[in-house]
Amino acid sequence: MVDILEGLNPQQTAAVTAPDGPVLVLAGPGSGKTRVLTHRIAYLVDQRGVPPWHILAVTFTNKASREMRSRVEGLLGGALQGITLGTFHAVCARWLRIEADRYLDGLTSEYVIYDEADQLKLVKDVIVTELNLDDKTNQPARILNAISAAKNDLISPADYQPRSYREEIVLRVYERYQERLRASNAVDFDDLLMRSVELFARHPDVLARYRRTYTHILVDEFQDTNAAQYQLVRLLAGDAGSLFCVGDEDQSIYRWRGADYRNVLRLREDYPALRTYLLEQNYRSTQSILDASRAVIDRNANRTPKVLFTHNGPGESLILYEAHNEQFEADFVVRTIAMLVRQGITEPGGCAVMYRTNAQSRVLEDAFVRANLPYRLVGATRFYGRREIKDLLAYLRVIHNPADQVSLLRVINTPPRGIGDRTLQTLTAWATSMGVSLYEALNRLLTDPDSSPLTGRARNALAGFAALLNGWRELRDKVALPVLLRQILDETRYQQYIDDGTEQGTERWENVRELLNLTAEYEELPLATFLEEVTLVSDVDTLIEDVNAPTLLTLHAAKGLEFDVVFLVGLEEGILPHERSRDDPEAMAEERRLMYVGMTRARKLLYLVYSFARTMWGDQMLNTPSRYLSDIPASLVSMAPGQSFAVHRLRAETTWMSGSPRVERAAEDEAIAFKTGQRVYHPKFGEGIVVECKSSGTDQEISIAFREAGMKRLLASYANLTPLDG
DNA sequence: GGCTCATATTTTTTT
């Protein structure tokens, strides 16, 4: 048994040993946030005698929860029995599975989870065939986004207030979409949260039961909770509950998914007794990396300023490299990693290359392949997103839950078995007229074929499929999962269908075999568990740890990780910050946080790389270097070896601008709102105090009493003001 | 009903 408080600094110890009741730990990157959370769990179990099954710990990735479990077990010196530890989505999925039959309308414990592709199919079908709308003007993806946003804010179709014609359409699709989910006995990702909130809000007895169970609730990455998740935590913790949240506003990067860092403020309001702990010592990075990161993040308004310090020493300068194009960019990365490894500065596994979009990984992969060096790729084409995998999972889902219409339609003619659009239309119309599901209609076709409008070849094809499906359904309870899957593969001749002799076909069959291997691990478990896990587990979670090779990953996937050497590539306007965020100040603030997250992943060395030219959408683009580069003081950065002085001078105006931090202009970042009494700094007028604020349009007209220059009226967007704190 | 070829569209980030 390890001493649980050993090796913690005083701030961390205070947080870990905090008395029961609401606690918020605000902490910068590399300050041991997750460590505090794991030690807190161990402390509760070991020192306070809390039984593990009274503990609920939620994280945002499966990887984080797995890591947390093993760390707590390490501290306690044994397996941790009964603790509920997982992502919000996984935990909710389990609760719904248990409670659905008794408490949830239109949902049984056999329910399946629809991923984004399934959702899109459903939305598209609703738009095109149910509402007879054009899916060009009413883009399914956009409508789905709107629906998802509503769900994340816990707005049901009944509560949805359309404020425009577009939203009118969203509402109509939303209503029908929910009906279709219900008919399929399915939930989407957002429903997992929303229906859990519904469960607790509508059934006080159930809530009371869960509250008795979970006397201690811990939340990691609290800044990334959305309204539904917050509500869930709020309900379960009650007013006096023991709630322990850790987070960092500056690392909030999931706003587009409904996350709202203002939940941190809400927590303060909802829990006046909230104890807040700040962790400001960084154990990860060098001072240079910290200072540079701070220079970048300091320009975001509306944040609690944190002074991060480290005892790691200044370390090396950051290194800036301008590549001619993305190929050279990738070559530079590969070459440099090889050099660092050769010099013994780091191992290959200590290096990571981070980028804004998955599309950027391709060129990097090519460069590694050319250099004959191994690498680990996180994300990109997700394993479970591959067509052949989705096909087979759809088979399993229909066998598990035949109401699942999306999956049924996916497999009914895959591989082709003579069931075309016309036949499907007839079948659907017939099923609708009888008010039954497609599966029930198929069965009726078997028992009483002459009652159907289907004849000849079409009828035979459908009956054949129905017989297959029923056969597998019987088999399901008798044999293990791998046997069932093998049977499906055999009876559908899936290999002949997918492996057409081409390289791609062979690769697809390899993937199928990989899936077969995977099912072996679930031999003893119910099919529901398997289906749930493959839907909720992402590729980020399946990162293989034991290969000593550089990691390629998006900035989003990088959160919570750290590496000796980090390469941030594609640091260009349009990529980071991303083009799509340009018009939204809040989104722009998030792009900046993304840069910050990337920079603070580095322990020893940080390379900042951008390209002069880049091929995008088949076109040559000349992007300017990212604005974030010019926020980093020149004194912290040096040029990469081999960079010519000319290149340096070429970018001089745009790349170098050191000096006092300036908050991003209001035109770009609406988040700045000055209040009377606020102390500010102006480069020309010096220090002053805001005495009056008037909002004019999106801007603010503020009167400031300057110590030296007297009263001035200024427009916030042009004034270049820095708020002074304390 | 299914296959092939041409055209359009895509790319933000993920549970």
Added chain:
DNA sequence: AATATGAGCC
């Protein structure tokens, strides 16, 4: 550049 959709033909 790579994949998804659609038209046209068998």
